[in-house]
Amino acid sequence: MKKRYTACILIIGNEVLSGRTQDANLAFLATRLNDLGIQVSEARVIRDDRQIIADAVNQARAQNDYVLTTGGIGPTHDDITSESVAHALGVPFGRNAEADAILRNYYAPEDITEERMSMADMPEGAVLIDNPVSRAPGFQIENVFVLPGVPRIMRDMFQGMAHRLTGGAPMLSRSITAALPEGELAGPLGALQARYPDVEMGSYPFFQGGKLGANLVLRAFDADQLADAAEAVAQMVRDLGGAPSGSEQAQGSLK
């Protein structure tokens, strides 16, 4: 059995929990991590609270190969992710010389404020993650990767740090859409799941135009097993009169 790599994603910000902001980072990160052969074991949306963040970071890094955080690394008073990560790891928190230089080089002298420079405060031992958009860097410390919450900036920064992540074989997937309620699919699908134990079969119902249907998603590391199982599931849907439509991909095609 090859090693399976996992990651936990911590989405930090009261705004997502208030319902005002729709998170747009989880789907992106989960897709890209899967491409790298790293499965997201859990995602947590947590409040801007030092102890809550620190506890979540420590729990996540003990249970996963990687922890990625988004949000809370800007210059305002509610940006407390960096100090909370230092607190979690029990390391000193203070000015990072390299980040300091990047910010001083980027801002005009009259724009250099205490608050802006606070974005260069990081846990001791942090390795920077470059920000090609607005310069203020994220950082890595041990297996924790600290990224901003703005999706456009987070994505560019993730691209630049992705090479630091070691993964296993990417999980492959096939999706088959059936115009049938789950109740009609459940018996035969359960039988096929039992026949293909190494192919994870998920059924995700939807409700569209007054009708119930289901997306049947098959995931596996082995391409041949996946293809066999997908053909069997598609045949099952045809036999039930459900007109399967499908897609094949290495999961994660936001590229």
Add this chain to the structure above:
Amino acid sequence: MKKRYTACILIIGNEVLSGRTQDANLAFLATRLNDLGIQVSEARVIRDDRQIIADAVNQARAQNDYVLTTGGIGPTHDDITSESVAHALGVPFGRNAEADAILRNYYAPEDITEERMSMADMPEGAVLIDNPVSRAPGFQIENVFVLPGVPRIMRDMFQGMAHRLTGGAPMLSRSITAALPEGELAGPLGALQARYPDVEMGSYPFFQGGKLGANLVLRAFDADQLADAAEAVAQMVRDLGGAPSGSEQAQGSLK
């Protein structure tokens, strides 16, 4: 100090963690709960795994007034939320007579399958949550509310059960958009946060058309304090040349 009510939302499903499905339930539930005077303290996206679900339910219900779960209550083999909740609470899991009757009444005799009827299996002591769309009910047991993952159905079911939730005063909010980078806002905003300690001030940066801006969100229980703070923040943005635009609302206006 009045009691503050909190809820934890558990989003159950490998599909959200794989990145294939974008969760659409958190923002809805968080908004509605806030309207009811209940703050979402945390949201977790977790895998379809019995022990993981049970542990998350137990941790969440110990720390919050309410726990709401979405997903995993359909008829297929990967729908294991109900049995996992029974496992969490240490109560027997079996056929609920009322749910059994609803399903038998709804389906034509030839459509009654073992898998469909499995949707009537619930923890002992469960109180049903009516499903006006596709009939298969959710349930409440103690402070845990078990809802489906299909957004359209989940929403209708939540409406029907919302009266069971007791909350406090709803948090009011004001949002002010500033066409300024956070770095210019951070100092004065921090000073205003110190001046209005009972108004939670959050700054949420965005990147649009190549420019950085920020949504400044003020939240408070007291309408007068909120109005005063919002005027002060708007004036601050005007002073900085950031052309504030704003909105006022009892947070939660998806109605």
